[in-house]
Amino acid sequence: MSSEKSKLLIFGCGLIGGSFALAAKKAGLVELVTGIDSSHEALETALQLGIIDAAICSTDSAKDYSDKLDSVLPASNVILVAVPVSQIAKIIVDLFRRGLPKNCLIFDVGSVKRKIIEDVHSGLGRLPPNFIPVHPIAGSEQNGPAAASADLFLNRTVVFTPHPETSESALKQLRELWIACGALVSELDGVRHDQILAATSHLPHLLSFTLMTWLDKEHSDEVFDFAAGGLRDFSRIAESDPEMWASIFEDNARNLVPQVDALLQELLNIRMLIEKKDKSGLRKRLLDARNARLRLIKKIGKA
Amino acid sequence: MSSEKSKLLIFGCGLIGGSFALAAKKAGLVELVTGIDSSHEALETALQLGIIDAAICSTDSAKDYSDKLDSVLPASNVILVAVPVSQIAKIIVDLFRRGLPKNCLIFDVGSVKRKIIEDVHSGLGRLPPNFIPVHPIAGSEQNGPAAASADLFLNRTVVFTPHPETSESALKQLRELWIACGALVSELDGVRHDQILAATSHLPHLLSFTLMTWLDKEHSDEVFDFAAGGLRDFSRIAESDPEMWASIFEDNARNLVPQVDALLQELLNIRMLIEKKDKSGLRKRLLDARNARLRLIKKIGKA
Numbered sequence: 001m002s003s004e005k006s007k008l009l010i011f012g013c014g015l016i017g018g019s020f021a022l023a024a025k026k027a028g029l030v031e032l033v034t035g036i037d038s039s040h041e042a043l044e045t046a047l048q049l050g051i052i053d054a055a056i057c058s059t060d061s062a063k064d065y066s067d068k069l070d071s072v073l074p075a076s077n078v079i080l081v082a083v084p085v086s087q088i089a090k091i092i093v094d095l096f097r098r099g100l101p102k103n104c105l106i107f108d109v110g111s112v113k114r115k116i117i118e119d120v121h122s123g124l125g126r127l128p129p130n131f132i133p134v135h136p137i138a139g140s141e142q143n144g145p146a147a148a149s150a151d152l153f154l155n156r157t158v159v160f161t162p163h164p165e166t167s168e169s170a171l172k173q174l175r176e177l178w179i180a181c182g183a184l185v186s187e188l189d190g191v192r193h194d195q196i197l198a199a200t201s202h203l204p205h206l207l208s209f210t211l212m213t214w215l216d217k218e219h220s221d222e223v224f225d226f227a228a229g230g231l232r233d234f235s236r237i238a239e240s241d242p243e244m245w246a247s248i249f250e251d252n253a254r255n256l257v258p259q260v261d262a263l264l265q266e267l268l269n270i271r272m273l274i275e276k277k278d279k280s281g282l283r284k285r286l287l288d289a290r291n292a293r294l295r296l297i298k299k300i301g302k303a
Numbered sequence: 304m305s306s307e308k309s310k311l312l313i314f315g316c317g318l319i320g321g322s323f324a325l326a327a328k329k330a331g332l333v334e335l336v337t338g339i340d341s342s343h344e345a346l347e348t349a350l351q352l353g354i355i356d357a358a359i360c361s362t363d364s365a366k367d368y369s370d371k372l373d374s375v376l377p378a379s380n381v382i383l384v385a386v387p388v389s390q391i392a393k394i395i396v397d398l399f400r401r402g403l404p405k406n407c408l409i410f411d412v413g414s415v416k417r418k419i420i421e422d423v424h425s426g427l428g429r430l431p432p433n434f435i436p437v438h439p440i441a442g443s444e445q446n447g448p449a450a451a452s453a454d455l456f457l458n459r460t461v462v463f464t465p466h467p468e469t470s471e472s473a474l475k476q477l478r479e480l481w482i483a484c485g486a487l488v489s490e491l492d493g494v495r496h497d498q499i500l501a502a503t504s505h506l507p508h509l510l511s512f513t514l515m516t517w518l519d520k521e522h523s524d525e526v527f528d529f530a531a532g533g534l535r536d537f538s539r540i541a542e543s544d545p546e547m548w549a550s551i552f553e554d555n556a557r558n559l560v561p562q563v564d565a566l567l568q569e570l571l572n573i574r575m576l577i578e579k580k581d582k583s584g585l586r587k588r589l590l591d592a593r594n595a596r597l598r599l600i601k602k603i604g605k606a
Contacts, residue, residue, distance in 0.1 A: 086582075137529055137530070137531045138531060139531065139532070139533075140532070156531070157528065157529060157531075159529065186528070188529075193529075196522075196525075196526045196529050197529065199518060199521075199522055199526055200518075200526050200527070200529055200530040200531075200534050201529075201530070201531070201533055201534065203514065204514060204533055204534050204537040204538075205533060206570075206573065207510050207514060207537070207570075208537060208592075209573070209588070209589050209592040209593075210566065210569055210570050210573055210592070211506065211507060211510060211566065211592075212591075212592035212593070212595040212596050212599075213569060213573070213588050213589075213591050213592040213595070214565065214566050214569040215502060215503075215595055216591045216592065216594065216595035217569070217591070218502075218565060219499075219502055221598055221602070222499075223499045223502055223503050224503070224598065224599045224602045224603065225460065225489070225602060226440055226460060226462065226491075226496075226499050226500065226503055226504075227440070227503040227504070227599060227602070227603055228440045228441060228442065228459070228460075228503075228504070228603065229442070229443070230442075230504055230507055230508060230539075230540045231503050231504065231507050231599065232599070232600065232603060232604075232605070232606075233536040233537070233539050233540070234507040234510070234511060234536070234537055234539075234540065235507075235595075235596045235599060236533075236536050236537075236596075237533045237536070237537065238589075238592045238593060238595070238596040239593055239596045239597065239600075240593070242586050242589035242590040242592075242593055243586060245589055246582050246585045246586040246589055247582075249577045249585060250577060250580055250582055250585070253577050253578060253580070256577060257574060257577060257578050260570065260574045260577075261574075262517065262521060263513065263514065263517050264567065264570065264571075266513055266516060266517040266520070267509075267510075267513050267563065267567065268567075270509065270512070270513055270516070271560060271563045271564075274552045274553060274556050274559060274560060274563075275556060275560050277553055277556070279389075279549050279550075279553055282549045282552060282553070283545050283546060283549040285512070285516050286512050286516075286541075286545035286548055286549055287545040288515075288516050288519045288520070289511075289512040289513070289514075289515035289516040289519065289541045289545075290512075290515070290541060290542055290543070290545055291519065292515040292516070292518055292519035292538075292541070293515050293538045293539075293541040293542045294542065295524055295527065296515075296527045296530060296534065296535070296538060297535065297542075299524070299527045299528060299530070300527065300530055300531065300535055301535075302535070303535075
């Protein structure tokens with residue numbers, strides 16, 4: 001970033017948008033944050049918590065919203081789009097059509113990257129050099145501005161998935177901004193990002209949601225009296241925002257669906273071992289799982 | 304319990320056996336704990352940590368083991384069988400064949416109850432009134448005596464699944480013993496217990512193991528660099544002991560296999576919604592899951 005402080009504009013004052021604003025403020029990098037959200041309540045909370053300094057509600061009259069946005073855009077240096085993945089490309093396309101300051105950085109934080117890049121490309125007929133697709137591998141089953149924290153990204157991996165047109169100088173500036181927020185910045189191709197995240201994030205979320213949907217449908221709540229830490233930890237991510245995750249599942253369907261099919265096959269294999277009472281085959285599978293878990297926590301820690 | 308302190312004999316000096324011994328000692332209810340285990344190392348650790356006061360190794364020569372066991376049985380007041388479920392019934396049958404003191408309580412802590420009760424019945428031709436099947440809904444992915452804690456059962460549900468021949472006085476004595484260890488004692492029919500636990504414990508364990516087996520098989524460890532709290536919590540239970548869980552899955556196959564099939568169907572339904580881009584159908588499923596999760600933690604707490 002230049003030595004001057006930035007004016008930050010955030011679309012979506014939830015957990016991620018709010019936490020980035022707080023972290024950038026804590027690092028002394030921004031002087032003014034304008035927040036845009038569809039919820040008056042979220043904006044009010046974000047103002048009260050000092051996350052944002054000015055608010056624009058996107059569900060006010062179209063003209064009102066448009067006028068306010070146009071008045072704030074020319075002075076913006078950094079724009080963060082932190083809304084559910086299905087709405088990201090539309091907002092980015094709209095912003096470039098309205099016209100952005102020449103050196104304004106714009107990045108999204110969606111959990112799926114390839115579809116956003118494709119949709120921005122098809123909406124604008126080009127990929128702007130100052131648009132950088134980003135995914136912070138941080139989060140929580142909690143959401144909304146009240147859950148935001150200046151420390152959310154501390155020592156967390158933040159993945160940049162630059163497209164072919166992304167400018168080196170925009171990348172460098174945004175990298176410095178994230179590093180100042182405490183993050184560990186790494187880079188992946190967008191296609192590879194979506195394959196990996198399907199396996200490490202989208203699939204566990206889908207399994208956790210599925211078990212809870214099934215328990216809800218097939219069992220009475222009496223069964224919860226006999227649940228313990230296993231189900232509690234397993235189901236934590238099923239508390240995540242349904243709207244946000246329905247978007248993620250849909251936008252990464254091309255990776256998620258084949259991976260669900262492969263996992264179903266593995267589940268059928270293990271089911272067969274149980275039915276056949278093939279204990280040594282079963283034990284081997286569980287041991288492989290345990291070893292993978294141990295390698296995982298060696299990399300990312302236990303808590 | 305009578306006002307005299309008890310002599311406790313535990314088979315299996317692991318997390319559950321060790322924690323019960325520590326809790327009973329802390330409550331001032333036992334004066335001597337003899338531990339039996341197949342591992343010299345576990346016995347040594349249990350002695351050093353003050354979990355047990357005397358040790359018998361079950362993998363010493365058969366005669367040696369048998370002589371030592373016969374010498375300790377006549378003075379035992381309470382016997383806890385805390386070994387993997389597949390070995391429990393065999394030990395209980397052996398103990399009754401050797402002969403137990405008239406008022407000695409004997410209970411197991413296996414996670415599957417019906418098969419143990421059936422196997423004891425078929426082994427002895429009867430169900431002894433002083434044998435009480437028990438399942439403490441407490442545990443951890445950790446195991447071995449080093450993980451044992453006097454507080455493991457504090458405010459945890461411990462389920463008794465008495466069989467038709469269980470004596471009321473044995474039940475009452477054992478209930479008092481567990482309550483003194485801080486546990487909340489409840490009662491279920493053994494058949495119902497196994498159905499409920501298949502849903503709330505065995506199935507989440509199976510899904511957690513399956514995802515990790517599949518990640519281990521299909522992906523390189525590079526993917527773990529892009530994992531976060533979601534996968535970490537989801538996979539915690541995949542760190543559980545493979546031997547113990549292979550036994551549980553096998554011994555509760557009659558409930559687990561049909562529940563896996565029902566869950567597979569639900570997973571296929573959700574997969575279909577993703578593939579068809581039926582976002583409102585998907586959102587509805589995820590919302591049901593989230594609501595079930597919220598009701599669960601209302602009952603059992605968040606941590």
